[in-house]
Amino acid sequence: MNSSHSPLAAARVAGAKRSREVSIADIARVAGVSHTTVSRALRDSPLISEETRKRIQQLALEMGYTPNAIAQSLQTRRTNTIGLAVTSIADPFLSEVVRGIEEVARSAGLSVFLSATHNDPEQEIAVIETFHRRRVDGILVASSRMTGEYKQRLDQIRIPTVLINSQAESQYELLHWVAVDDVLGARLAVEHLLALGHRAIGYVGTSSRPRSCRQRLEGYRAALADAGLTPREEWVTMMRAEEASPQEDVLCGRRALQRLLDAGVTAVFCQNDMMAIGLLMACYRRGIAVPRELSVAGFDDIEMASCIIPPLTTVRQPRLELGRLAMQVLLDLLHEQEGHNHVLTPTLVVRESTAPPLASSDALPPSTTTE
């Protein structure tokens, strides 16, 4: 009958330095009931009388009780946690995707572990390993190359997984995925350039994202073919890259300009916006007017695309939607429902980096079906 006047004061004193948090056992002791009753009362179990429940909930509040999610997870075998692996956190394409994911996850009561893989197979495996150790309920992987070992790993641990715009060349039936139609997107961009009157249209891609590069190249080729054109070999410039970082992409675009000019193109379709921006910068440096002398189109429609001068014509990926949908599919899987794969439709956003070619541009001999 000396110290603690109220449970509240007791909690304060207990939490003075670095001591334990208030547990249901503590509440039980104060309330004079078993920890079982407290547990049930806090979870609104119908087994507990209205009166007891109210009393205990009030007490929990006064004592500053915060449930221990760790202990709950151990018991229920659910952590209400997901792992999100991205290639690069600073990737402007991913920012909105991650935003969509976190938004949906949080409204479903899930917390998100974020980890970067830097497009490096070894780190990818380490990240998955960590997620597994932490017993996440599900995993999302964005824009990753999927090396064989990685896939094998994911396969073994049997955690529901959804891939977003996977760069793996082969799909695996065990994994689910959400992606944007790259072939269609590329078609839209190239058809736009064709409609403006361009005939010599270049392509710039990078080896750091092999799948989207291949698919977009395919769309590019298909659009040209439909117009009765076959691209010259030198129109297609493939840049070597490893890291898949924005800086690297800009550099690729910048370095590609000379080769494209040498190839004599009047328009360029870039694998993504960052490369297009690199290209624009190089044009600015060399005094080449865009779009008057050279038309440039990108892919992704990142924030920057609309902020740059001239505003970039590009293919819009519904990035926020992509993230939301991926998380939604994962939620379905977590609820033991069947998960469906989705292909989202990109749209063309015409801005000011594309225009009809200069009349002089047909100094270049038209390269129609040389086949």
Next chain:
Amino acid sequence: MNSSHSPLAAARVAGAKRSREVSIADIARVAGVSHTTVSRALRDSPLISEETRKRIQQLALEMGYTPNAIAQSLQTRRTNTIGLAVTSIADPFLSEVVRGIEEVARSAGLSVFLSATHNDPEQEIAVIETFHRRRVDGILVASSRMTGEYKQRLDQIRIPTVLINSQAESQYELLHWVAVDDVLGARLAVEHLLALGHRAIGYVGTSSRPRSCRQRLEGYRAALADAGLTPREEWVTMMRAEEASPQEDVLCGRRALQRLLDAGVTAVFCQNDMMAIGLLMACYRRGIAVPRELSVAGFDDIEMASCIIPPLTTVRQPRLELGRLAMQVLLDLLHEQEGHNHVLTPTLVVRESTAPPLASSDALPPSTTTE
């Protein structure tokens, strides 16, 4: 003596559908020892003989054992987890900061929970609450306003916390922080404009980040004062905003142009790069040449600043460093060491959006110390 030929096969069968993961108890059973021995062997305890340890580690590998971090956390009272609260995930300023944080965290064996608060007090509290429930070892808060209730909450739960570029007007001695010197940064930018010959220099700020706005305004005023100038009231345009999102900032910049032109300034210093970019876009629309007719300087040096045309003169915040350092301070706190607060020094990055004013610009009467 019927089914499982090897521990490996046994594990495979066990993990067939949705059954339990392999635990140390399982390994113990197979190895014919107690779970205690397995626990010690896997942790390289000196209590275990070399031979037993090797045997058990080998067995663990074969059985596909992955330690349960949840159970470990419950026992050791450490989750090796931190919570990172940001205002907006898509904020280009934060991308590099988050990258630095995750990098250091991961190399220290910590996983990162990411959550967005949208600059909303209610959500901020909810996020902190969740972090607490999950028993994170530490918390990082980036660019947040710190409402009283929020602070009180953080204060109660006594989890080591580090603030990054906090927007709270008052600092609390309990919390640690890392920040960039806003006053100095603003000085650098404005002194640069002064050195170019500008006398009528405008400022654009937003109410969504009150502290950095106030500090940068202070630096702006100080630089002008040192040059013997007092800014006219209409040179300082304050935009109302709530969300603290990039889109919102761009809009603020865009809408500020007219007011600045009316005020007759020849150069503008913006609270951040996104606002400067909005301003540039507005200039582009109105056919105002930057930097010939109007000089524009920003703050932050986000990726976009160097990619835009014209490349933006701005004040560089060491963003990656900021993230790394904040995480480092948090690590110190986690290791029971004293945490030190840090003020980082920004630097001026002169690019191409600033130039001397047109000769005609002094049609505007010089407004020297009207005081």
Next chain:
DNA sequence: ACTGCTAATGCACACGTGTGCAAACATCCA
């Protein structure tokens, strides 16, 4: 008063891991 029924509560165990302490065993020395 006894039975049968419902409502409310507690016991005991589970989840998977770490660790203090005791016990068993081996080794060495006198």
Next chain:
DNA sequence: TGGATGTTTGCACACGTGTGCATTAGCAGT
């Protein structure tokens, strides 16, 4: 051979929460 010392192992408990089952209390009906 006995005792001292050192090495290796296991028992039992702890961490905080959830839940099946038994137990108790309360109440109505005969």
